[in-house]
Amino acid sequence: MSLLFGMYRFGHGDVSFEPFKKTVLSVLSAKNRNTTTYEIKRFCLLKVDYGLFSDSGYHADVSGDVCAVAGEPFFNHGTSSDRYAQLRALHHRLQQGSIDVLNGCTGTYSLCAYNRENHSLTLATDKVGVRPIYYAAHNGTLYFSSSLKVMEALEEIPKVLKFRQCIEKCSLGYTLGANTIYEDIRVLRDGEHLKAEGNTWSTNYYFKWGDLSITQKDAGLLRKEVYDAFFEAVKKRAVHRDEALAFLSGGLDSRCIVAVLSELNKKVYAINSYAACDQDNVFAEMYGTAARVHRYVSTKREGRVDSTEKLLASTIGEAEARERWVQRMPAIFSGDGGSVGLGHVYIDSALNTLMARDESAGIEAYLQGKQFPLGILRKKHKKTFENSLYESVSREFGDLKQVDPSRRLYVFLMRNDQRCHLHGYFDNIDVYQKEMLLPFFDSDFLALIARAPVDGFLYHTFYHEWLQLFPAHVTAVPWQTYPGHVPCDIRFEKELSDQWEQKARGRALGHSLSLLSPRKASSRLDAFVPKYKRFSVPLLQIIGSRRYRYLSDIFRDLSLMCARATEIDLS
Incomplete structure (x- = not known):
């Protein structure tokens, strides 16, 4: 299993990659870790592996161009089921500027390709976007990462918490579109790629689910x-x-x-x-x-x-x-x-x-x-x-x-x-x-x-x-x-409980009690949630009211979000 991390410097000028590399490795588990580093004057890539594939998900050619992948692309137009052979085929096509080649990949993966001569970077994720790549452009540098916790640890990137996105996260379980809970950190969407070259960068789609037209077929x-x-x-x-x-x-x-x-x-x-x-x-x-x-x-x-x-x-x-x-x-x-x-x-x-x-x-x-x-x-x-x-x-x-x-x-x-x-x-x-x-x-x-x-x-x-x-x-x-869906047509013992009967709402009481501790709840919550409301929920649960358990979940999640943020945008 692999993770990709990198820095891309816009324009000219020297930059030190050592603080970046140190932060990445300090956040990640050191157990079974192998790291491949590609570094030139204005670009750095870290590919961190924890052992799965016998073949490499990393390829660097004689010209100094590099391509790396996390996950398995399953490139349909490759000549081999070997992941490294597929990566080389993808790299060759990407060097020619053919981003459409990714339409031939059916797996769950994220990819990074760098062209040294043009100082151009391509980042992409699979057609569903299952394997994330987070990115942020700040002070002339583009940062990217397979893991949000690494982006959170990079001091160079502001962590301005967008409360609108927090509402999405608490209500739906995820943030919508390319948003994360942070203003400056975004994530590649389904079938999306990012292209950086020179002093500019942009995102576009190589694939859109909405472009698939409905066709009638025989049911069988x-x-x-x-x-x-x-x-x-x-x-x-x-x-x-x-x-x-x-x-x-x-x-x-x-x-x-x-x-x-x-x-x-x-x-x-x-x-x-x-x-x-x-x-x-x-x-x-x-x-x-x-x-x-x-x-x-x-x-x-x-x-x-x-x-x-x-x-x-x-x-x-x-x-x-x-x-x-x-x-x-x-x-x-x-x-x-x-x-x-x-x-x-x-x-x-x-x-x-x-x-x-x-x-x-x-x-x-x-x-x-x-x-x-x-x-x-x-x-x-x-x-x-x-x-x-x-x-x-x-x-x-x-x-x-x-x-x-x-x-x-x-x-x-x-x-x-x-x-x-x-x-x-x-x-x-x-x-x-x-x-x-x-x-x-x-x-x-x-x-x-x-x-x-x-x-x-x-x-x-x-x-x-x-x-x-x-x-x-x-x-x-x-x-x-x-x-309400099609039932199972095989008879079985009716007294067997199912997951719908047993699905408990709310977490264990310990999560609610933890809200009473100032160490567990960021003081930043006080800016938009009165203390009496936050602390009344665990008290209600202590006396036996379960109606408010979901609120303790939300308070806990908001506390964690606030604790990682440098400031909160309540607009």
Whole structure:
């Protein structure tokens, strides 16, 4: 697994890269770390590896040009499945100025290419933007990083906290568009690239999901094409592996991956972490037996895990503590992306119809239950931010006017929710040291879905029909389903609890109690949240009121954001 960091100096003049390199390495884990450095007068690149690929994701040619990649591009037009051979082919085309070559990449990756003669830099991320590259231009220098925590540690970059983006983060779980919570730090979007040359820089798109036009196909043909694309997505991620480690829950996404791995005759090892949900563990274990998974280990976790990043990391960590075979495998297959990309889980027919007929009303309906609790703010700030979230989401939809109205919400989710879904994990992959193999984010697979009429995919309808193309053992044992979606048609013990019954709202009380400690809550919060409101929440929970647990989550998150900021923009 790799991370990319760099400095690009505009104009002329000497610059020292030593403070930058020192900061980068001080932030990252030193365990199993290997660093490759490319440095000339006005450009520095650090590629930091934690061991996964036998081939290099770094290429420097005789002219001094360099290209480096984190993740796997899966360049379709390359002559080899070897990552280094693909990187060289990409480098050659990029040297010729052909950014469109990235349209031939279907994987999840980020890339840096530098031309020494022209002093030109190209940064790019995959078509979904799963592998982040953060960047900031300040005082004649462009900084870029695979990890937000490194950007936060660089003293040269101002950390002005934009409260509008904080509202997005607290309400949706991510910031919209190219924004981060900081004014000066941005992130490359889906299918976006950055070009710096001489004294200027700009961003543009080599690929847009909104440019895919909807085409009608025979339903059976579409299912077969989607199945073949998914099979190929798993296959190329497993091609150099005789054995494979995979998450295996009681749901369908991870099950479909394990099914293909079994068809490829891979020795499959599976891990799972479940809460009080019996179905998740029981169904996973049943399917592991049916698919002849070589080893399956599950651990029961206590309490609620509040982010995808922490869920993945805790599942891996608990399994590694129990089984040495988990430790020796540097990559894991994950079903992330399946429920949204294929299952369309956040879209229903009423919402989609409303969105197509009256976009403003559709956005308001979509945001129900996601609004920021403005009541916690001081009176003078409530008016400023009362429509903030709606305005932010509306701007995003404003960029999708060319998209078929029935597909706009789907494209919005792919460009925001799914793009940011694993950013937290990849920001800290130096700590977790497990590469994610993500076939549901394969762009060839997703393009087939994005080009198809949306109605057939709602409520997991297409998904369940698609299952008939898999080996019989996939549908031989029950699986978990979403409320209101196509149910599992296999009978099982009704007393088994599901994840929806057990989903607790709010974190453990300890998080709320921590708000009573001045050390845990930045004093900067006092600028926009009265102390009495902040401290009343844990007191209410102490006396037994659970209604306000979500507020303790928000206060905690705002405290962490404020603690890292140099100042706060409340405009």
